Amino acid sequence: MPYLVLVRAGWxxxxxxxxxxxAGVITNTAFGFIRAAVLMAAIxxxxxxxxxxxxxxxxxxWLTQGMIMTxxxxxxxxxxxxxxxxxxxTDFSRPLDLQGAYLAGDLGRAAYQxxxxxxxxxxxxxxxxxxxxxxxxxxxxxxAAGMVLAVVVSFGMRFxxxxxxxxxxxxxxxxxxxxxxLTVASGFAIPLSFFPAWAESLLEVLPWASMVQIxxxxxxxxxxxxxxxxxxxxxxxxxxxxLGAGRAVLRVATRRVVVQGG
Amino acid sequence: xxxxxxxxxxxxxxxxxxxxxFTVWRKRGRVRRERVVVDAxxxxxxxxxxxxxxxYVGPNGAGKSTTIKMLTGILVPTSGLVRTCDLExxxxxxxxxxxxxxxxxxxxxxxxxxxxxxxxxLLRHIYRVPAPAHAARLAxxxxxxxxxxxxxxxxRQLSLGQRMRGEMTAALLHGPELLVLDEPxxxxxxxxxxxxxxxxxxxNAQHGTTVLLTSHDLSDIEHLCNRLLIVDHGRLVHDGxxxxxxxxxxxxxxxxxxxxEPGPPIDVAGATVHRIDGPRQWLRFRRAETTAAALVxxxxxxxxxxDLSIEEPAIEDIVHRIYVDGA
Amino acid sequence: xxxxxxxxxxRHLIGARVRxxxxxxxxxxxxxxxxxxxxxxxxxxxxxxxxxxxxLGGWTLPEIALLYGMSGIGIAIADMVIGQVEDIHVxxxxxxxxxxxxxxxPTLLQVMASDLALRRIGRVLQSVAVxxxxxxxxxxxxxxxxxxxxxxxxxCGAFVFGATFVLGACLTFWVVGSTEVxxxxxxxxxxxxxxxxxxxxxWLRRMLAFAVPLAFVTYFPGLYLxxxxxxxxxxxxxxxAAPLVTAVFVxxxxxxxxxxxxxxxxxxx
Numbered sequence: 001m002p003y004l005v006l007v008r009a010g011w012x013x014x015x016x017x018x019x020x021x022x023a024g025v026i027t028n029t030a031f032g033f034i035r036a037a038v039l040m041a042a043i044x045x046x047x048x049x050x051x052x053x054x055x056x057x058x059x060x061x062w063l064t065q066g067m068i069m070t071x072x073x074x075x076x077x078x079x080x081x082x083x084x085x086x087x088x089x090t091d092f093s094r095p096l097d098l099q100g101a102y103l104a105g106d107l108g109r110a111a112y113q114x115x116x117x118x119x120x121x122x123x124x125x126x127x128x129x130x131x132x133x134x135x136x137x138x139x140x141x142x143x144a145a146g147m148v149l150a151v152v153v154s155f156g157m158r159f160x161x162x163x164x165x166x167x168x169x170x171x172x173x174x175x176x177x178x179x180x181x182l183t184v185a186s187g188f189a190i191p192l193s194f195f196p197a198w199a200e201s202l203l204e205v206l207p208w209a210s211m212v213q214i215x216x217x218x219x220x221x222x223x224x225x226x227x228x229x230x231x232x233x234x235x236x237x238x239x240x241x242x243l244g245a246g247r248a249v250l251r252v253a254t255r256r257v258v259v260q261g262g
Numbered sequence: 263x264x265x266x267x268x269x270x271x272x273x274x275x276x277x278x279x280x281x282x283x284f285t286v287w288r289k290r291g292r293v294r295r296e297r298v299v300v301d302a303x304x305x306x307x308x309x310x311x312x313x314x315x316x317x318y319v320g321p322n323g324a325g326k327s328t329t330i331k332m333l334t335g336i337l338v339p340t341s342g343l344v345r346t347c348d349l350e351x352x353x354x355x356x357x358x359x360x361x362x363x364x365x366x367x368x369x370x371x372x373x374x375x376x377x378x379x380x381x382x383x384l385l386r387h388i389y390r391v392p393a394p395a396h397a398a399r400l401a402x403x404x405x406x407x408x409x410x411x412x413x414x415x416x417x418r419q420l421s422l423g424q425r426m427r428g429e430m431t432a433a434l435l436h437g438p439e440l441l442v443l444d445e446p447x448x449x450x451x452x453x454x455x456x457x458x459x460x461x462x463x464x465x466n467a468q469h470g471t472t473v474l475l476t477s478h479d480l481s482d483i484e485h486l487c488n489r490l491l492i493v494d495h496g497r498l499v500h501d502g503x504x505x506x507x508x509x510x511x512x513x514x515x516x517x518x519x520x521x522x523e524p525g526p527p528i529d530v531a532g533a534t535v536h537r538i539d540g541p542r543q544w545l546r547f548r549r550a551e552t553t554a555a556a557l558v559x560x561x562x563x564x565x566x567x568x569d570l571s572i573e574e575p576a577i578e579d580i581v582h583r584i585y586v587d588g589a
Numbered sequence: 590x591x592x593x594x595x596x597x598x599x600r601h602l603i604g605a606r607v608r609x610x611x612x613x614x615x616x617x618x619x620x621x622x623x624x625x626x627x628x629x630x631x632x633x634x635x636x637x638x639x640x641x642x643x644x645l646g647g648w649t650l651p652e653i654a655l656l657y658g659m660s661g662i663g664i665a666i667a668d669m670v671i672g673q674v675e676d677i678h679v680x681x682x683x684x685x686x687x688x689x690x691x692x693x694x695p696t697l698l699q700v701m702a703s704d705l706a707l708r709r710i711g712r713v714l715q716s717v718a719v720x721x722x723x724x725x726x727x728x729x730x731x732x733x734x735x736x737x738x739x740x741x742x743x744x745c746g747a748f749v750f751g752a753t754f755v756l757g758a759c760l761t762f763w764v765v766g767s768t769e770v771x772x773x774x775x776x777x778x779x780x781x782x783x784x785x786x787x788x789x790x791x792w793l794r795r796m797l798a799f800a801v802p803l804a805f806v807t808y809f810p811g812l813y814l815x816x817x818x819x820x821x822x823x824x825x826x827x828x829x830a831a832p833l834v835t836a837v838f839v840x841x842x843x844x845x846x847x848x849x850x851x852x853x854x855x856x857x858x
Binding site: 024 | 634643
Binding site for chain 2: 590597598601602605609683684685687688690691692693694695851854855856
């Protein structure tokens with residue numbers, strides 16, 4: 001199956017950068033300690049915040065530090081670069097679904113980064129702190145599902161944003177605007193439940209929360225029962241919406257390229 | 263070896279038993295790595311007098327670029343003496359930089375996203391060149407290298423030929439005594455190559471700038487240099503004029519003949535067949551004994567000639583032969 | 590090279606860079622506004638946290654804002670002036686650093702003069718805004734020493750962050766691919782010194798506030814400005830040590846850079 005080959009290729013591309021991976025793990029781990037310290041100091045002063053006690057907060061910190069690269073929140077501009085250089089034309093001529101091909105590659109990348117850059121910091125956090133692990137078996141399954149969905153939601157968003165390169169010359173500015181919300185709206189900066197209720201409700205339904213906060217709240221069992229179902233449903237919704245929007249925009253862009261001659 | 267050394271002509275470059283060794287970590291299997299010591303330059307000695315034009319050739323990995331880097335202060339030698347413009351490059355980098363100009367094929371002296379003219383202006387400030395001198399040199403280079411059409415173009419939009427002419431100008435705006443060029447004509451079209459060669463010849467003739475040139479292209483050296491240094495495996499295997507080289511090597515060329523159908527070895531005076539492959543025959547002849555034109559005329563008169571070409575000796579062949587023959 | 594010569598050289602080289610950036614005015618304006626808004630969101634997170642607490646580590650929101658503002662201005666200026674040294678690893682691997690060695694100008698000056706990231710001004714202004722809020726809302730008993738100490742600390746902060754950027758880049762001369770490690774100390778250091786040292790454990794304090802002496806340009810001057818006692822029990826003269834510590838650190842960074850360049854000249858690219 002050609003897509004499976006692409007998944008493996010995605011993995012292999014990223015495993016080549018071994019020294020950079022080690023450097024990245026060191027940095028992730030350091031930031032984990034810093035963020036954990038701040039959250040712990042806050043909760044030790046004021047008691048549980050947003051339903052998070054110290055164990056929750058620390059687990060949240062190490063989960064986010066482990067998840068950063070896997071979810072791929074930040075800079076992915078490969079598609080945009082290919083669009084602006086014109087290399088995208090070779091992608092069009094291949095007998096593969098373009099979005100599917102890139103998704104396959106992204107899954108390979110995510111898998112590698114989960115193992116190489118996600119697990120090590122989390123292990124360090126586990127050794128240094130008392131983390132909260134799920135009590136129920138089904139939580140683990142739901143969390144795994146949530147992680148996969150989170151990667152695909154993130155991919156859908158990145159793919160869509162990259163397509164902007166068909167229309168906007170200075171892609172860097174466009175990307176900066178999109179990453180504007182990333183850190184805060186995804187729940188990476190602080191847990192979304194720390195926000196006032198009205199803000200939290202709004203942020204929950206935006207796509208960014210599906211990339212980080214929802215799977216984390218599943219793991220911490222902050223989302224159980226109906227809330228759990230709701231969270232996963234939101235993720236599924238955004239997968240469909242973003243991938244669908246991506247395909248629609250791609251169709252428009254393709255027509256434009258074909259008409260204008262690239 | 264030049265024997266016109268007089269007390270009034272100083273040595274711009276002096277290199278005595280210079281060595282450079284690199285430690286390379288090579289992978290052995292999946293995890294282990296072994297330490298390999300590479301002698302990039304293994305005891306080279308030569309001098310270059312002011313006003314000479316010297317070619318520095320050798321196969322890939324012979325140590326050409328490493329020597330150049332040591333002469334210009336980029337690399338520090340492992341041992342031995344290096345003096346450029348009477349300065350020690352590894353210790354007096356900044357002072358030396360004012361007196362030399364260096365052109366690389368692979369690295370750019372120019373500012374990528376600025377117009378070419380802006381690069382020249384920035385260099386004026388960097389080298390602190392008085393405005394009139396700078397303007398005069400720029401005018402001269404602009405005229406000789408025909409820079410006018412693209413002075414306002416950003417460097418990243420220039421063709422390779424245009425860029426190289428810009429690089430050459432950039433290296434000369436501060437009036438260096440020594441110009442070092444590392445593979446300057448790589449990738450250039452024939453016309454640009456010719457322009458560059460003419461420019462360098464005039465530079466040497468009119469301003470007395472010493473020129474040191476490394477190249478893969480023997481014809482660059484032939485057109486430009488009166489002296490040739492050949493290096494192989496980190497050692498100097500020839501140091502003399504080009505005529506000396508030709509005499510030594512014998513100036514052998516190869517004529518490749520395609521007959522209309524396979525036949526017996528071609529018999530013609532002045533050339534010997536050393537290989538046959540179907541209708542194609544390779545004939546070796548010596549420059550001193552006959553010309554290609556004469557051979558072709560005679561062969562065409564007596565044999566069914568379909569096509570032909572001439573092979574010049576590759577630099578690797580010359581060097582190999584010289585190395586095998588012994589220095 | 591004399592300071593005045595260096596400054597003239599810098600002015601000329603940077604002038605070209607700035608002109609070239611100003612050419613793309615719309616892109617610059619967009620970058621600038623985006624970074625301004627993004628950095629406000631950054632402080633908004635701190636505000637959100639403080640909806641739940643009266644104080645963190647014994648420091649109220651305006652007091653934290655003081656630290657945040659001082660640290661933020663320092664790193665933003667350093668990033669603007671010398672942040673580009675982070676990318677030196679590209680020139681090292683490609684060999685383009687050779688060209689730097691061919692010019693009759695000190696190498697670090699050339700790196701500084703290679704860019705002035707105007708878009709970072711957004712972050713500078715945001716941090717100034719937070720600092721202004723802090724000065725207005727915190728209870729500071731102004732005296733001549735405090736009036737002098739604040740700008741001195743901020744300026745020293747820019748130098749310390751700048752030296753940290755340089756030291757981080759030096760690592761890439763020896764270890765390929767180590768670029769990200771530097772951000773632990775620069776951006777990590779910035780995040781840490783936006784909060785009082787009391788929040789962090791002894792290891793973090795040692796590494797990110799003393800090994801890289803960021804505490805001397807944020808926390809300790811902050812203690813004096815706010816007239817707060819130090820529960821960690823550090824000597825009081827730490828609160829005035831910013832200029833001395835900065836000078837030593839900057840000189841050290843310069844020496845390490847020289848060693849790094851010497852390493853490049855011994856091993857080639």
